[in-house]
Amino acid sequence: MQARSDLRFQEEAVNALAFLVADHGFSRVTANDLRVRYESKAVYIELLHGLNDCEVYISFGRLDRREVYSFTLFLKLVNPDLEKSLGDRMASTPEAVAATVAALTQALRSEGQGIITGDDAIFERMKDVRWWHFYPAALGQPLPG
Numbered sequence: 843m844q845a846r847s848d849l850r851f852q853e854e855a856v857n858a859l860a861f862l863v864a865d866h867g868f869s870r871v872t873a874n875d876l877r878v879r880y881e882s883k884a885v886y887i888e889l890l891h892g893l894n895d896c897e898v899y900i901s902f903g904r905l906d907r908r909e910v911y912s913f914t915l916f917l918k919l920v921n922p923d924l925e926k927s928l929g930d931r932m933a934s935t936p937e938a939v940a941a942t943v944a945a946l947t948q949a950l951r952s953e954g955q956g957i958i959t960g961d962d963a964i965f966e967r968m969k970d971v972r973w974w975h976f977y978p979a980a981l982g983q984p985l986p987g
Contacts, residue, residue: 846875849939851891858947859889866958884960896934898942900950902957904965911968921953
């Protein structure tokens with residue numbers, strides 16, 4: 843794998859999430875080769891690049907509740923076809939990082955408006971969502987259907 847800085851994650855993430863500042867009043871509070879975080883008065887949105895597996899993913903939550911939710915699980919709830927179309931999101935080249943960051947932030951723009959605006963109903967719905975809800979076989983349960 844290339845050096846982290848050569849992957850240009852920070853630059854790609856900052857550029858892709860600039861709409862949060864321009865359109866929604868967020869401020870950037872962290873930007874490095876592994877994490878770019880924006881906060882509004884109510885919520886945070888982070889774009890992350892996994893240290894070992896190079897997975898690009900988004901986490902979010904309400905600031906006053908110290909929450910951490912997975913945008914992947916959110917997409918599995920609201921638009922499973924879109925989530926599946928994003929692939930595994932493992933990005934270990936500059937081109938893969940750019941494409942993955944662009945696809946994820948586009949999904950955030952199209953499906954995550956309630957997250958961005960701090961819609962409490964979205965966050966309350968996410969409280970009980972866990973990965974195993976989408977992979978019942980991992981718990982030894984038969985698959986539906």
